[in-house]
Amino acid sequence: MFNGLSVTEHREGDDLLTAGLGLGGLQSMAPPAFADATAPTAPELRRRAIWSNWRGIADLSPGGGYGSVYGSVANVPGREFSALARLEGARYPHRVLVQVPDAFDHDRRCVVVAPASGSRGVHGAIAVAGAWGLPRGCAVAYTDKGAGTDYFDLDAGQGVSLDGRTAAATAAELAFAPDAPTGSAGVRGVAVKHAHSGDNPEADWGRHVRQAAQFALQALDEAVPQAAPFTFDNTRVIAVGISNGGGAVLRAAELEGDWLDAVVAGEPSIHAGATSLYDYATQAALLMPCALLDASLGPLPQPPHAAQSVPQWTARCASLAAAGLVEGADTATRAASALAQLRATGWTDAALRAGALSVGFDLWRAVSVTYASAYGRYGVGAHPCGFGFAALDPRMAPRAATPAERAAWWSDGSGIPPGAGVGIVDPLMAGPDAIPTDPTFPGLVCLRDLAKGNGGDALRVRAGIEELRAAPPREGLPVVVVHGRDDGLIPLALSSAPYVAMARQAGRDVRFWQVGPAQHFDAFLALPDYGARYVPLLPYVHAALDRVEAYLDGTGTLPANAVIEATPRANGQALEAANLALPR
Template identity: 35%
Template sequence: MKTLLQCILIGAVALIVSGFKEGNSPFNQLPDFIQGDIQSSQYDGTTNDLLTGGLGASGLASGTAPVFDDPLNPTPEELRTLAIYNNYRALVDTVPGGGYGEFFGPQVGNGGEGLVAGEEHLAYMSVEGSDVPVTVMVQVPDSFNPHQACMITAPSSGSRGIYGAIGTAGEWGLKKGCAVVYTDKGTGTGSHNLATNAAQRIDGTLTRADEPVQFRADLSDQERADFNVAWPDRFAYKHAHSQVNPEADWGRHVLQSIEFGFYVLNEKFGQETGNGRKVIKVRPKNTLVIASSVSNGGGASVRAAELDDRGLIDGVAVSEPNVNPQVDTSFTIRQGSGPEITEHSRSLLDYTTALAVYQGCANIAPEVRDVAPLNAVFNNFTVAENICNSLANKGLVTGATTDDRATDALRILEEDLGIQPEQNLLAPIHFGLAVAQSISVTYANAYAEAGVADRLCDISLAATDATGAVTPLSGAREAALFSASNGIPPSAGVNLVYDNAEGQPTNLAASASPSSSQLDYGLDALLCLRSLAVGTDVTSGAALSGTAAEMADRIADGIEQVRASGNLQGKPAVFVTGRADAILPINHTSRPYFGLNQRVEGSDSNLRYYEILNAHHLDVLNGIQVPGLADTYVPLHHYYFQALDLVWANLTEKQALPPSQVVRTVPRGNIATPLSEANLTPIAANPDAGDRIVFSDDQVQIPD
């Protein structure tokens, strides 16, 4: 018979072993990857809150943004409120009639204005091999129940800051009573004014002092001074210029955010001992954890699920994830009776640089020019014609007329690059917003681990005036960068500048290329980025040499570092993606990831893929009240929340996930007609055979 002492010792050993198995000691310990102090705030849900920054649902929907009392010296709370306002509205359509307030929004299922009381904890963390700070945040709503503990990951979409997923994973998780763990993934809005040395603290306020900041370029004082003489008034940005490839660690960032989440929860709910230590009570084994978010954030959560070897994550629910699947040519993709797609799984930089080069010309193809909504508003057709001429003169498109050349540019994107024709209506708006151009610049720098002084392809970042010339950014705009920037210029007054433009450094969109002396959107610079992405000079076909060859090799290595394995380790997972996605083409992201997962996991796979018709990447565009937008598309956001609901039901109630399928939504057809349930065809528990997406005969088969 065991003595009392033996029982105590056995219990202690069991507790220690259990703790180590889950990556924790029996006592709550601050993870060693946390840098510096944790900033903690309590929000009462009346004067301020976790979800809306005190604005409430009506404040988020208002077209009037919150303002600073002193525009040059905003307070941390003012910056936070504006950041929540801008980040929420950047991803969610808040215009009446589009579903806000009925199908989604802070007030839906939450009552009143939807304010959520609770605690917010903010800190810096690092990953092994890098000293660049990564921002992490945990929100714990007052409704959190430690006896029914749940946690949702909310890595930022795009290159956004720490509040980038507030309106997506943040809203769903907080209203569910779950802790929400956020990270900026080492990207974020961290800007460094090289002229003044001003950078952002973790709360967004600016400082020139030598103290912890989100990002400063790795330049000595003399190097920075020399750079400023040659290239005055430039900025460095965290994602582009940190000289690391943060995307390679996005999965680790998410896993670490979960660990930090458990630390915060156990500081609050752990059992306190006599010496002030907290015994861990909230553990992975008694906490439901869903890895989630959209776009880049969704891709980060997918990577986290692939890397999770400690059982931290129970399920995955993501929308339009930016995943770069490992290339597996043993399977093809086919939609309906269309052609087999063998060249799938192209990298983000591959297809994005192609869009940056060819889309400006394709915008004026006859089948696009006068059909795509707001094409002429967002794009200068004279510049588009110049792009077509420059491409033709370089032998990159064929045709005797502009129409012929534009049609050939469109053919290249659709047939050679595997871009869906459904993107044609939206791609011109994205080109006008410089989406592909900005992604090409930022990610080429990041994959190459280039610094700001490298000025990859002679492109830098700065404010520009009405003529396109470089100018200092105003003090008020710089003070608001934390709240207004999406972390990937052009944004919030900081633009892409082509330093080698004919005449002088000029805003890329207004640049004349040296090779053509035409205003062709700085095509020479975009072709340079394209050449680095594919590893050869795309104009001549010759091998790259010198610095260009070195950078191309580094970029190729960087791309390989971010490839997804397709192995979700049997976790229940849901992807929802819009067929009309014009930013992350589905033949290179969700579709091939589904196929790779089927190849890797086979019958053990629990991944479901739902492809939503009449949906695309940026729901916010649906709020533009013009024909071809509000009347044509439905919110993918609604289906993202359905994905979370389905994974939640699977994990808590053992409800089976519906089979992979095409969801045939119904456009509103009239701008004046509010969105209704009739437009939002539900994901079917038992879809018709003609709607099912299957992997059969080494092929991902997608119904038309």
């Protein structure tokens, strides 16, 4: 079940929670440097991966409140246990990592299990679970849930080994080495595990969480032999995650057996209603740029900035009209038509305004490209719309990656290109149907057809989506769902709300905190306009964990359902506890 076990110690300037960086080091705009950019050491890669995952999840900006109003960056010495774990039936393993603090509380025997958010690597929940569990003396177990940043360079024939360093496919056991032969005609660039494993990992995210918890018990047997054996019967296990990690812990909640004691899911991507992530993401990718031009939405957050966005979004309205996807003879009426379609799906205006960020960062296309490949279980070079991934030259054409670029993929990547020097290759941008003023449009139409069409590829992708449909949590399991009402990436109305309704209809007591105004990305609250519009969601996830812990200890009750009316900090002001209006 677990291969390549590695145990490392982290003390004296290299702790579990921040790799010795502390809050100041995490706040640094520059990543921790490599002594040799082409051959970083395993400790250098770990430190940089921790830095990038903290900064990708939490608002660490001065005045943002982290470390003063909520959260912890305590110095936590201890040991890490790492392995590659394989589920029965899976082609490729997922990474598991367990952090055992030296101050592990033998009397309370607590494990916090945390799947990464998004498609991130194995450290992708450290700001969520590590920051809460490690200072309390709990062990924390992480999994990349079959996605992660184990990219494979098809040109060089190199992937990522257990410790994060690049290695040839023939030289070491890699976390991901795709079947496509290196140098095959038409197969080059970068293979991405989430997209190209052929496993549809999202269908198994609940099982990934349980296997990470099993690995934690095994690690504790080795780390604390005087208190062994550690079992699900004598060790408390709490699962927590946000975004995709939130969806993963809800899928874990439905698994049989009395192995899990409580679940806290923040802003979960979960399929429990009529609309799946792929459905609303491909719709948003096409329509949202045009819809955001409708004046009824009011001022949008910045970025994106109007000077760069309006011409592109106007071109999208024209493309949609030419394809018969919106009505109207001018931009204003076309924008109104696009907006009406999104509202009919369930998008609120608040979520649409926050969704402008995903439009500006081309995130809808990134999600759609990767997930179409994953859901259809397509391998390298087999994407039904022709998409791939590669390092790109200034003309956006594929090129070979440099050794320095390749060396940093594992530590710097988010698991879903573009990013960390890996871009999306879209052959339709330069093909016969290319549109000079809106070059991504043909590819997006193809991706949307996989959600709504009747061809073989569309049926294949939708069959993969059906594997994701959630079931109610195990009866009697405490579950708390926390979601921002303004979430513009995973809209509450299309994810948490139908999940909670489904669970309650099945007789489950799921508690639900709806936080407003909160959107999806705490890290972007460092941008002045976002910090003045929204509050962070992470403090509510930590508060829900506090309440769940008190309930399990017998010293408190589960949190009541709540619609929380928070107040963002004024522009230029620091966040204070009063802004959050945390339920008591």
